[in-house]
Amino acid sequence: MPTSAADIESAGHYQPFVSFQKWIDFDHSRGISPNVMRLDAALRSFTESTTAAQSQVVERVNKRLARQAAAESVAVEGFYELKPGESRSIAVDAANWQQILSRQSDVGEMLFSSQLDAFDYVSLHIQEGSLVTERFVRELHEISCKAQDTYTVHVPNASGGYTEQQRALRKGEYKDEQNVVTQRGGNTFWYCPPELVPVEMSRFIDELRSSRFVEFQPQYQIAYAHYALVHIHPFSDGNGRVARALASYYSQLAFGVPFIVYSDRKQTYFQALEATGRGDWQMLTEYVEDRTILTLDFARREVNSTGANTPEAQTAHLIATIEKHRGEVVANLLEVSQSVRTVLEQKVRSAVAKISDITKDSGVRYTVEDGTRYDNPGGVGYGVAAPITKLIVSFAAIPEAYARTLFYTLYTTDVAERFCVEVAVADGTLSFYIGGDGRHNGTDSLGLQYEDCHPTLTSGTVDQIDLLVDSAIAATIARLQEKMHLILRRAGRLDPP
Numbered sequence: 001m002p003t004s005a006a007d008i009e010s011a012g013h014y015q016p017f018v019s020f021q022k023w024i025d026f027d028h029s030r031g032i033s034p035n036v037m038r039l040d041a042a043l044r045s046f047t048e049s050t051t052a053a054q055s056q057v058v059e060r061v062n063k064r065l066a067r068q069a070a071a072e073s074v075a076v077e078g079f080y081e082l083k084p085g086e087s088r089s090i091a092v093d094a095a096n097w098q099q100i101l102s103r104q105s106d107v108g109e110m111l112f113s114s115q116l117d118a119f120d121y122v123s124l125h126i127q128e129g130s131l132v133t134e135r136f137v138r139e140l141h142e143i144s145c146k147a148q149d150t151y152t153v154h155v156p157n158a159s160g161g162y163t164e165q166q167r168a169l170r171k172g173e174y175k176d177e178q179n180v181v182t183q184r185g186g187n188t189f190w191y192c193p194p195e196l197v198p199v200e201m202s203r204f205i206d207e208l209r210s211s212r213f214v215e216f217q218p219q220y221q222i223a224y225a226h227y228a229l230v231h232i233h234p235f236s237d238g239n240g241r242v243a244r245a246l247a248s249y250y251s252q253l254a255f256g257v258p259f260i261v262y263s264d265r266k267q268t269y270f271q272a273l274e275a276t277g278r279g280d281w282q283m284l285t286e287y288v289e290d291r292t293i294l295t296l297d298f299a300r301r302e303v304n305s306t307g308a309n310t311p312e313a314q315t316a317h318l319i320a321t322i323e324k325h326r327g328e329v330v331a332n333l334l335e336v337s338q339s340v341r342t343v344l345e346q347k348v349r350s351a352v353a354k355i356s357d358i359t360k361d362s363g364v365r366y367t368v369e370d371g372t373r374y375d376n377p378g379g380v381g382y383g384v385a386a387p388i389t390k391l392i393v394s395f396a397a398i399p400e401a402y403a404r405t406l407f408y409t410l411y412t413t414d415v416a417e418r419f420c421v422e423v424a425v426a427d428g429t430l431s432f433y434i435g436g437d438g439r440h441n442g443t444d445s446l447g448l449q450y451e452d453c454h455p456t457l458t459s460g461t462v463d464q465i466d467l468l469v470d471s472a473i474a475a476t477i478a479r480l481q482e483k484m485h486l487i488l489r490r491a492g493r494l495d496p497p
Contacts (some may be wrong), residue, residue, distance in 0.1 A: 038293050115144050145238040173180055226243045
């Protein structure tokens with residue numbers, strides 16, 4: 001039996017996976033990734049938020065991320081389809097989450113639960129300080145495929161075509177038949193032959209144990225571990241789900257978040273994986289960096305918007321002050337605007353409707369008022385400002401309410417930029433920049449790529465905007481509360497803090 005990569009390569013169609021050293025040598029020959037600084041900044045911000053938050057808040061967010069990662073991972077394989085925002089509903093245990101999974105598949109909920117168990121097992125493995133072994137990988141397969149009894153194979157028939165057959169899935173056991181895949185370009189990609197799987201898996205674990213791998217940057221660890229396992233394809237089915245769970249081991253170990261692939265943009269993910277088969281490994285590393293930045297930013301906003309810092313909680317504080325000082329003359333302010341994106345306006349109006357129910361008897365009224373369009377005929381880099389929508393807070397008990405506005409604006413430049421959309425919150429203003437480079441002087445920033453916005457907003461983008469809207473509204477209500485206290489103190493109604 002062949003025992004080296006060179007022996008295996010000479011044995012047939014299968015090309016052995018490359019060593020980690022060769023992987024990083026190629027990646028570095030292409031230059032430093034433009035995402036490195038953004039990834040470091042995202043990790044710092046996430047760490048600051050989790051350090052300041054209560055432990056139960058962080059635990060709740062971690063559970064939501066695991067549920068979202070599990071739901072999307074199963075959807076990537078086509079067992080069910082998730083519309084934008086639905087994996088978020090599953091993550092937060094919304095009332096309809098089970099219907100989302102069961103409407104297309106009788107086993108959708110069970111498949112999700114199995115994959116969630118796999119992600120939970122990854123977390124337990126990390127907590128115990130355990131290393132990745134062949135046994136651990138096989139256990140991930142057994143757990144993630146618990147609800148799947150069969151898989152489909154295509155067998156040549158007498159007419160020259162193929163006939164579908166169902167085979168029993170051996171859970172936690174390596175494959176006993178050769179598997180291949182026809183890529184989108186029509187090329188046939190040969191995975192590792194079954195008789196060579198033990199040799200390749202042993203070599204795979206050796207690479208993960210090497211000092212070079214252990215000491216290297218985590219985004220490369222995530223990408224390489226995922227690449228090598230998928231390249232071997234040691235199981236008859238379920239290899240993608242196991243690979244994403246294994247990638248999450250290194251992602252959680254380094255960043256504290258799972259590796260999430262959104263199913264409605266899985267083609268980009270598949271492109272990156274197919275590129276590794278052609279010897280281009282940088283695309284997958286950059287994909288991992290992009291998705292990790294998105295997940296860290298999302299998790300940070302989730303932590304910051306959970307608990308006391310929600311629109312509802314801030315509104316409750318505001319109502320308490322109004323009830324205590326009803327009739328006092330205070331400057332009142334809450335203004336947000338909508339982007340040209342329909343989804344942002346929907347999120348704004350939905351958030352306002354939710355807190356309006358709370359404030360209907362308090363003397364506080366929340367309304368959304370459409371703004372006007374301002375055209376900027378400036379040169380490249382300035383573009384055109386989108387319509388501005390105002391969200392104004394008014395007090396019914398005050399004869400002459402003061403109103404101020406905050407602006408959410410959208411500028412267009414060049415969609416060819418790597419991060420073609422830059423969403424930033426600065427001084428109470430949320431701005432969208434087309435052609436942004438990921439740098440902004442704001443206190444909060446969300447960088448989106450072309451694939452995140454076109455032809456439709458991805459699930460991840462919808463979720464990010466949802467949290468961003470809640471965060472902006474909550475912060476504005478908190479500032480209004482501070483202004484009320486300031487005016488009341490000046491009027492001698494409140495003692496200094």
